[in-house]
Amino acid sequence: MKSIFEFDLVCAFDTFIFSLKQFLPLACVRDVNYSTAELHKKNEDGQWRQLKLNGEFLVELLIPSLLIDVEVNGVTYELEVDKKVATRALAVVVNIIDDLLEDWFPAIGTRFMHTSEGFLLVDRLVACPKCATNCLKSEDTRSISKGKNGPERLHLFSIEDCIFHSRSPDSPLKCPQHEKIQIEEIAPDVTFVDLPNQFIITADNMKRGKLVGRGAFGFVFLGFMKHKNEAYAEVALKVLEPVEQENDVRSSAQAAFEAFRLKWKNDAFENGARAYCIARQELNMLTDIQHPHATCLLGFCPQPITLAVELAPLGALDQILAKYRRSNVRLTLKVVQHTSIQIAKALEYLHTNRIIYRDLKSENVLVWRFPPPHSMTVEVHVKLGDYGISRHGYPSGVCKGYGGTEGFMAPEVIRYNGEREYTEKVDSFSYGMFLYELVSLKQPYDRQEQMKDFILEGGRPFLTDKELLFPSNVLDLIVTCWAESAEERPSSSQLIEITSAPEFIHLLDVALLNTEIHPEISVIGMQEPELEMDSSDPGINYQCLLPRSDNAVELFSFNQFGWIDSKIIRPVKHTKKITALHFIEENIWIGDEGGNIRMVCAATLSDLFIFSVSSLHPSLKIADPTIIDLGSVVGRQIATVVLRFSLVLCSYSGPERPQFLMCIELTEAIHVLTIVHSADDWQIWTGHDQSRLFIHHITSKNRLLYSNSVTHTGEQATVSHVVSNSTGVWSSLEESGKVFLWEKNAVLKKTLNCQKLLPMSESLSSMNVESIKGGHVTAMALTEGFGQQQLVVGTSAGVLVIVQAKEMIPLAVFRPFASEIERILCYPSFIPASLLQRELSQQSISSLTTQQSTEIETLSMKNSSSASPIGVNDIYDAVNRVKEKFSNMIVGQKTPQNMNPRLKEDYFVTIGTEYRSLLERFSQTSVEAEEPIRNRRCAIVWRTDDWIK
Structure with a gap:
């Protein structure tokens, strides 16, 4: 006690107005001398007994009631202590002292602790004010008479006695010498007079x-x-x-x-x-x-x-989560994000005011709005409640004391029983457990025996198959909050930034690409869209093709949860450099710089046949046979073969050799192509030098009607990208950050300059304006997820821009890559929202980690902790195996016939160099990746969902 309460005196007008000090008998005593007074304490049985200070410490808190006359310029002012303010100061200081006693000296400071004889370990006493006045008079008299008078009695009431009598107005406090005493006079705080x-x-x-x-x-x-x-x-x-x-x-x-x-x-x-x-x-x-x-x-x-x-209309969140669990339904990702953001904001507010919450769990989260099971709404409004064990941190930002709920308490609190200092990062640990509740719909360590030892050994809650299928950033954040070291956990401000980031729920999975992938990745193939649109199988895997430097082709597969595996199509003899790849129905078309097309069965990866473009028709005279691109016209069974100066259209039917339809010859080199679909006449747009676009009008009978051209006014660069749907066309130019929207009649409608957009989800340390300045468009694709057309734009600075396509309004801007985004591929799909709401098994990570690894090398953003029996890398390995297992289990399930078409959600893949982990952007202890990994290409799978919070 002495080390804490040495001396604290506040003076004004040469008079002390606040005093908190330890009583020292040998020191100069200005007020009541407790060593010479005869102290009497009223016990719980109502009897008065003498209290002797035999080695006990005595700390005095005094806020005197003063009336001070101050003269200013001949005018006298009377200053009086505001009783409400003084009582508030008394209550605050008493609360601080009680917290210090309980947290720093729990063996004696815990409230209502008694000795073996039945006495309180810490007495909280209030002196009778009249007795105290008599003691002061006695001291003055004694000093004059040189100690001839006997000691004066000082009667002390316990604070518990004051509280008890404040509840019973008919039973006031009584001093043996001074009869009735008003509670408001000696302990105004117990009557709450300080409250506003x-x-x-x-x-x-x-x-x-x-x-x-x-x-x-x-x-x-x-x-x-x-x-x-x-x-x-x-x-x-x-x-x-x-x-x-x-x-x-x-x-x-x-x-x-x-x-x-x-x-x-x-x-x-x-x-x-x-x-x-x-x-x-x-x-x-x-x-x-x-x-x-x-x-x-x-x-x-x-x-x-x-x-x-405040009354929470829907009660506590744990009851709602229980309803979801009974209904066998999972929270949607948007609901998880909204809930996690709001609680993170509440924590940040508390931490800013130096309050450590200490008991974060779904039971203490109150709900105003929350979607019921099976609902398609995402409106969420939750609040933190119950501050019974919250603590104000000390000025240094630390706290002591054992408080919280088992399973949610940080290991540093458990290990030292709260007797060592800890920071607000204990709330970050509990936040990870709260996220686990949202993901798993159950409490952490459910039915776990010897929970305390398990936690201290580094054990963390098991994640089942279904939980491992959540987006990687959600799992990353949970694991990071579970870190053994408090310094490695994110702060509440960082929790807001991470959970508010567009990547938090939209990024599904990240994979490192093989080092043998060709350095010029302009050649890429994707699965044919019409195959997905006609499919009623929600378990279908999507695929993309990448050429390798040895002229082989690598086929990557993913589903709605992330990457699954990869397969290799071996090259044939005398194959020239691959320049084009495309899925057409159930076959893979591989084009090369020699004008040859190799057809491979997508199911078996066996060769069907090889033919040259010039062999399709005797009239074809091709000066430059290099195949620039391969494509198809959805719903018409027409394939497009793009050469340098000509466009060949041919019909196809399964594995049979395609039949020549027509050839459109041009005098200007073709760089890009897109098809504007229509039930009747349709269009082919081609991009050329000098910012020129050619529009080729094709009849419903697949005959060229006419061609016309337009240019990007004021621009002279080459058209580098062009994408379209049935309503419009979007284009961009080389070394330019602008995206242009054209109507079908070739009238320029809107322009968006992506160079003026700054990425969100960046910390002050990760934001580098210079590195993104001047970034030009390097990739572009169009999606129609959730009934909203979205344009996805990638730049040379690694910035990804999600644009509301029709109005060219940016929805989200972020930077998942440090270098150029090379390609973007879109995959339309009809996936029922309830797919994530079907429980599989309760298989834990520990059993999953014994199974065989997948072929894709998934990027693990964390290192395995030596303190944990299950490392983070094990989680990522388990995720890969579960994705493939889940995919195999749901193949053959049919989409409900009455499924709402608004549930349509597209996926897209971005390929770029040097993935920038969301958590590492905000992490205080970021681990530097090895240089070979840092410079490698990565492929990311994204959901298209609503990007607006």
């Missing part, structure tokens, strides 16, 4: 309804309250002492009520003090809290002790 007037309500202005919950100490009722001249408002009433109850309560609640009442009857003295301490603890937090995602105090009734707080 707007919070005080009387029992007459409060109505209790049905019981809605009960806690460790007290009950929560649905109720109504009003302030003066106001209407009644619906609130939640937290009652901390026995009250009259309704007759229609459940038997279990009735039994709890009776037990609570009996507990008070047997020891009203201690339980009244407990109720006061709990109320004061919550009031110290709630009176200053004002945040949209933290519950606030609406009113307080001193008798019976009742806190009126």
Whole structure:
């Protein structure tokens, strides 16, 4: 005690107005000398007994009631202590002292701890003010008479006694020498006179309804309250002492009520003090809290002790999660994101005000709006509630004390029983467990034996097959929050940035590409769109093709959860450099610079046949046989073969040799091509030098009607990218950051300059404006996920821009790559939203890690922790195996016939160099990747969902 309470004196006008000090008998005593006074304490049995200080420490807190006359310029002003302010200061300081005692000296400081003889280890005493005045007079008299008078008696009341009598106005405090004493005179804080007037309500202005919950100490009722001249408002009433109850309560609640009442009857003295301490603890937090995602105090009734707080219409989140679990339904990713963002914002607000919450879990999250199971809505509004064990951190930002719920407490609190200092990062650990609840719909360490030892050995909750299929950033964040070292966990501000980032739920998976992939990745193939559109199989795997430097082709497969595996199509003899790849129906077309096309069966990867473009028709005279691109016209069974100066159209039918239809010859070199689909006449747009676009109009009978051209006004660069749908065409030029939107009639409608857009989801340390300045468009694709056309644009700076295609409005801008985004591929799909809501098995990571690894090398952004029996790399290995296993299990399931078409969600793949992990951008202890890995290409699978928060 001496090391904490040496001396603290605040003076004004040559008079002390606040004093907190340890009493030292040999020091100069200015006030009551406790060593010469005869101290008497009233015990719980009502008897007065002498209290002797035999080696005990005594700390005195004094806020005197003063009346000071101040003369200024001949005018006298009278200054008087504001009782409400003084009481508030008293309550705050007492609360700080109690917290210090409990947290720093738990063996003696924990409230209501007794010795073997039945005495309190720490006495909290209040002196009779009249006795104290007599002691001061006695000291003065003794100094004059040189100590001839005997010691003066000083009667002391315990704070528990003051609390008890404050509950009973008809039973005031009585001093043996001075009779009745008003509680407000000696302990105004126990009567709550310090609370602002707007919070005080009387029992007459409060109505209790049905019981809605009960806690460790007290009950929560649905109720109504009003302030003066106001209407009644619906609130939640937290009652901390026995009250009259309704007759229609459940038997279990009735039994709890009776037990609570009996507990008070047997020891009203201690339980009244407990109720006061709990109320004061919550009031110290709630009176200053004002945040949209933290519950606030609406009113307080001193008798019976009742806190009126905001009423959560849907109750606690744990009950809603239980409904989801009973319905065998998972939370949608958007709901997970909204919930995690709001709780992170509440934590940041508390931490900014130096409050450590210490008990984050779904049970303490109150719900205003939340979608029920099977609902397609995503509106969420939740708030943190119950600040019973929250603590104000010290000025250094640390805290002590054992508090929280088993399974949610950080290991540093468990290991040292709260006797060592810890920071607000304990809330970050609990946040990881809270995210686990959202993902798994169950509590962490459910049915785990010897939980404490398991946690201290580095054990963390198991993730089942279904949980491992959540987007990688969600799993990354959970694992990072679970870090053994508090320094490695994200702060609450970083939690907001991470969960608010577009990548948080949209990025599904990341894979490192083989080093043998050709350095010029302009050649790439993707699965034919019409195959997905006609498919009713939600378990279908999507594929993309990449050429290798040895002229082989690597075929990568993924599904709606991420990458699965890769296969290799070996080259044939005398093959020239591959220049074009494309899926056409169930076959793979491989074009080379010699004008040859190799057809391979996509299912078996066996060769069907090889033919040259010039052999399709005798009239074809090709000066430059290099095949620039391969494509197809959806719904017409027409393949397009793009050569340098000509465009060949041919019909195809399965594995048979294609039949020549026509050839469109041009005088300008073709660089890019897109097809504008239509049920009748359709168009082919080709991009050329000098910013020129040619539009070739084709009849419904597949005959060229005419061609015309347009140019990008004021531009002279080569057209580098062009994409389209049935309503419009989007184009870009080499070394330019602009994207142009054209109507079908070749009229320029809108322009967007991507160079003026800055990426979000960046920390101050990761944001490098110079590195993204001047980034030009290097990739472009069009999706129609969730009924909204989205243009996906990649730049040379690694920035990805999601644009509302029709109006050219940016929806999201972020930077997943450090270098150029080389290609973007889109994969349309009809995936039912309930697919993620079918439970598979409860197989844990520990069993999954013994199975065979997949062929794709998945990028693990964390290193395995030596303290954990299950490393993070094991989680990523398990994820890969589960994705393939899940895919195999759902093949053959059919999409419901009545599925809402609005559920249509596309996927797209981006290929670029040097993936930038979302968490590493905000991590304080980022691990530098090896240079060979840092410079390698990565392929990322994305969801298209709604990008707006």
